[in-house]
Amino acid sequence: QVQLVESGGGSVQAGGSLRLSCAASGFTSSDYCMGWFRQAPGKERERVAVVSSTGTTVYTGSVKGRFTISQDNAKNTLYLQMNSLKPEDTAMYYCAARSDRWCYAGFTFYNYWGQGTQVTVSS
Numbered sequence: 001q002v003q004l005v006e007s008g009g010g011s012v013q014a015g016g017s018l019r020l021s022c023a024a025s026g027f028t029s030s031d032y033c034m035g036w037f038r039q040a041p042g043k044e045r046e047r048v049a050v051v052s053s054t055g056t057t058v059y060t061g062s063v064k065g066r067f068t069i070s071q072d073n074a075k076n077t078l079y080l081q082m083n084s085l086k087p088e089d090t091a092m093y094y095c096a097a098r099s100d101r102w103c104y105a106g107f108t109f110y111n112y113w114g115q116g117t118q119v120t121v122s123s
Contacts, residue, residue, distance in 0.1 A: 002026040002112045004095045009117030016085050016121070022078040022095030022114060033103040035069060036080045037110075038091035038119075045107040048093070049080060052101040062088070085121045092116040 008020040020036065035050025035058075049059045049069040057069055068081040078095060096110040104110075 002097070004097060004112055004114035006093065006095045006114040006117040009093060009119045011120040011122065012085055014086055014121055014123050017081070017083045018085065018119060019082065020080040020093055020095075020117060020119075022080075024076045024078065024095075024097065027076070027097065027099075027112075029099040031101045032097055032099060033101055033110075034071070034078050034095070034097040035103065036078075037094045037096050037107050038089075039094070040091040043091075045094070047105050047107065050103040051078070052103050054101055056101075056103065058103055082119070085119075087121050087123045089119060090121050091119060093119050 003025045005023045031053045033050055033052045036048040037045050038048050039045040049067055051057045051069050066084045070079045094116045095114040097112040098110045
């Protein structure tokens, strides 16, 4: 059974930084796409950053140059380093995964989800 457990959310002022972590367990596929989605109140869940088993990374335009996705395979942990945070980054952030290397944009393509961690950025 695949489990994804996020941590690291919190409240920061604009310009601050946070690092999210996603500990994965039970994931046996050698091919995968894993990443971060976020959902603000009243908005659709959107892809923030993903990484495939081939090492390919994709970022949504609004976070390019500010967020960095990385993974520690030895710890089965995915990270999202978020710098220069803006109030519009405020959302619930979710870790997600699918069992092949195709990193689709739509959240419906991802089979596995964590419970989410809240990120709040104040101006």
